[in-house]
Amino acid sequence: MSDTFILDGREIPFAPGQTILQAAMAAGVYIPRLCYHPEFKPHGSCKLCTVKVNGRHTASCTYKAAPGLEVESNTEELNAERRTLVQMLFVEGNHFCPSCEKSGDCQLQATAYELGMMSPHFDHFFPDRPVDASHPDLLLDFNRCILCSLCVRASRDVDKKNVFALAGRGIGSHLIVNAASGRLADTNVALEDKAVQVCPVGVILRKRRGFAVPIGQRTYDKAPISGQARTTWQEEG
Amino acid sequence: MNVAAKKKLKVATTSLAGCFGCHMSFLDIDERLFELVEHVELDRSPLTDIKEVGACDIGIIEGGLCNAENVHVLQTFRRQCKVLIALGACAVNGGLPAQRNHLPLTDILSEVYLSSPGLGNGLIPNDPELPLPLNQVHPIHEVVKVDVFIPGCPPSGDAIWSVLTDLLAGREPRLGHGLIHYD
Ligand code: SF4
Ligand code: SF4
Ligand code: FES
Numbered sequence: 001m002s003d004t005f006i007l008d009g010r011e012i013p014f015a016p017g018q019t020i021l022q023a024a025m026a027a028g029v030y031i032p033r034l035c036y037h038p039e040f041k042p043h044g045s046c047k048l049c050t051v052k053v054n055g056r057h058t059a060s061c062t063y064k065a066a067p068g069l070e071v072e073s074n075t076e077e078l079n080a081e082r083r084t085l086v087q088m089l090f091v092e093g094n095h096f097c098p099s100c101e102k103s104g105d106c107q108l109q110a111t112a113y114e115l116g117m118m119s120p121h122f123d124h125f126f127p128d129r130p131v132d133a134s135h136p137d138l139l140l141d142f143n144r145c146i147l148c149s150l151c152v153r154a155s156r157d158v159d160k161k162n163v164f165a166l167a168g169r170g171i172g173s174h175l176i177v178n179a180a181s182g183r184l185a186d187t188n189v190a191l192e193d194k195a196v197q198v199c200p201v202g203v204i205l206r207k208r209r210g211f212a213v214p215i216g217q218r219t220y221d222k223a224p225i226s227g228q229a230r231t232t233w234q235e236e237g
Numbered sequence: 238m239n240v241a242a243k244k245k246l247k248v249a250t251t252s253l254a255g256c257f258g259c260h261m262s263f264l265d266i267d268e269r270l271f272e273l274v275e276h277v278e279l280d281r282s283p284l285t286d287i288k289e290v291g292a293c294d295i296g297i298i299e300g301g302l303c304n305a306e307n308v309h310v311l312q313t314f315r316r317q318c319k320v321l322i323a324l325g326a327c328a329v330n331g332g333l334p335a336q337r338n339h340l341p342l343t344d345i346l347s348e349v350y351l352s353s354p355g356l357g358n359g360l361i362p363n364d365p366e367l368p369l370p371l372n373q374v375h376p377i378h379e380v381v382k383v384d385v386f387i388p389g390c391p392p393s394g395d396a397i398w399s400v401l402t403d404l405l406a407g408r409e410p411r412l413g414h415g416l417i418h419y420d
Binding site for chain 2: 090094095096097098099100103104109112113116118119120121123124126127128129215221223224227
C-alpha cells in the first residue's frame with residue numbers, strides 16, 4: 001500500500017521522492033504551473049503551483065509529498081493569488097496574443113483563461129525587447145519570455161550545449177543567447193534540440209510554421225488546460 | 238408602479254484607438270439584436286450618430302488611448318456611465334496600436350510623414366483641430382476605473398452577448414472556456 005496525502009479533501013497516493021505536484025499530476029489533478037516540466041529538475045520560480053501545506057504557502061513542484069499532509073490548491077484564495085502572478089507576467093512583457101504565433105497553444109494564455117483573468121489589471125511596462133531573427137529557421141521573440149528557464153535547463157542538461165542563459169537580477173533578469181555576438185545564428189543550436197521544443201510561450205519559434213494550424217483550432221481552443229491534465233502530462237511524463 | 242423596471246437601459250458605445258472590429262463583432266449577435274433593443278436604447282454610438290454621451294447605464298469602449306481626444310472621450314464616458322465595459326484586446330491591453338510603444342513618437346512621425354518613400358515634401362500635420370498623439374498607447378484601465386472586461390480580438394458575438402445578458406439580468410458576467418479568448 002502506498003502512502004497518501006490529502007489534496008483539497010481528496011486522498012492522493014504518492015511514491016517515495018515524488019513532489020506534491022508530481023503526485024497530483026499522476027492522479028490527474030490539475031495544479032497550475034508554468035516553470036515545471038516532468039523531464040527537468042524543478043526550478044521553483046514561477047510560483048503558479050503554490051499550494052498551502054498544513055496552512056503554509058509553498059511551491060508544490062519542489063515540496064516532497066509526505067504521508068498525511070493536508071494540502072489546499074483549488075481555492076478561491078490561492079487562485080486569486082495565481083491570477084495576480086499571471087497578470088504581472090502579462091504586464092512585464094509584451095503579450096499581444098492576436099499577433100502571436102503561439103496563441104491557442106500557449107501555456108501562459110491557457111493558464112490565464114483557466115484562472116479567469118479578464119484583464120491585466122496592472123499598468124503595462126511596455127518594455128523594449130528587440131527580437132532576434134538572425135537564425136535561418138528559428139525566431140526569438142523576447143517580448144514574451146516569462147523566464148521559466150525551461151530552455152536553459154533543456155539546453156544545458158539534455159542538449160549539452162548551453163545555448164541559453166538567464167542574466168541580470170530582479171526586474172532586470174532576461175534571457176540571453178550564449179554567443180559572443182549574442183545572436184542565435186552564431187550558436188550551434190539545432191532544430192532537433194530539446195531547448196527548441198520546450199518554451200511554454202511564444203519566444204522560441206520555428207520560422208514558416210506559425211499559422212499551419214489556424215487560430216481557433218489549437219490545443220487550448222479545444223479543451224482548457226485543466227481538462228488536458230491527464231493526457232498531456234502522461235505524454236510528457 | 239413598475240415604470241422604472243420597464244424603462245429601457247441606456248447604452249452608449251464608442252471606438253477610440255480601435256479598428257471598429259469589436260463593433261462589427263457586436264453586430265454579430267445577429268437576430269439577438271431584436272431581443273437586445275427590447276431592453277436597451279442606444280445613446281452616443283457609431284450606430285446612432287449622437288455626438289455627445291448622455292447619462293447612461295452602460296458604456297462600451299472599443300480601443301485603447303492613442304491621443305488626447307481618446308482620453309477626453311473616455312473620461313466623459315466614465316462620468317456618464319454607471320457600468321463601463323472595456324470591449325476587446327485594444328481596450329484591455331492596448332492591442333496592435335500599442336506595438337508602437339517602444340518607439341519614440343518623433344521617430345514614428347518622421348518615418349510616416351517625412352522619410353518614407355513616395356512622400357513629396359512631407360510635413361508632420363499640425364492643424365490645431367487634430368488631437369495630439371500620446372507618447373504611448375494605453376489600455377483604458379490605466380486611466381479610468383473599468384467595471385467589466387471582454388477580451389478578444391475581437392471578442393466573439395457570443396462572448397459579447399453573454400456579458401450583456403448577464404448584466405441585464407443583474408448577474409456578475411463570467412466567460413467560461415470557449416468564450417474567454419485573447420486572440
Ligand atoms: S506568449 Fe502566450 S500570452 Fe504571450 S502573446 Fe503569445 S499567446 Fe499571448
Ligand atoms: S524563452 Fe521560453 S523557455 Fe526560455 S526562459 Fe523564456 S519563456 Fe522560458
Ligand atoms: S511550477 Fe512550481 S514554481 Fe513554477
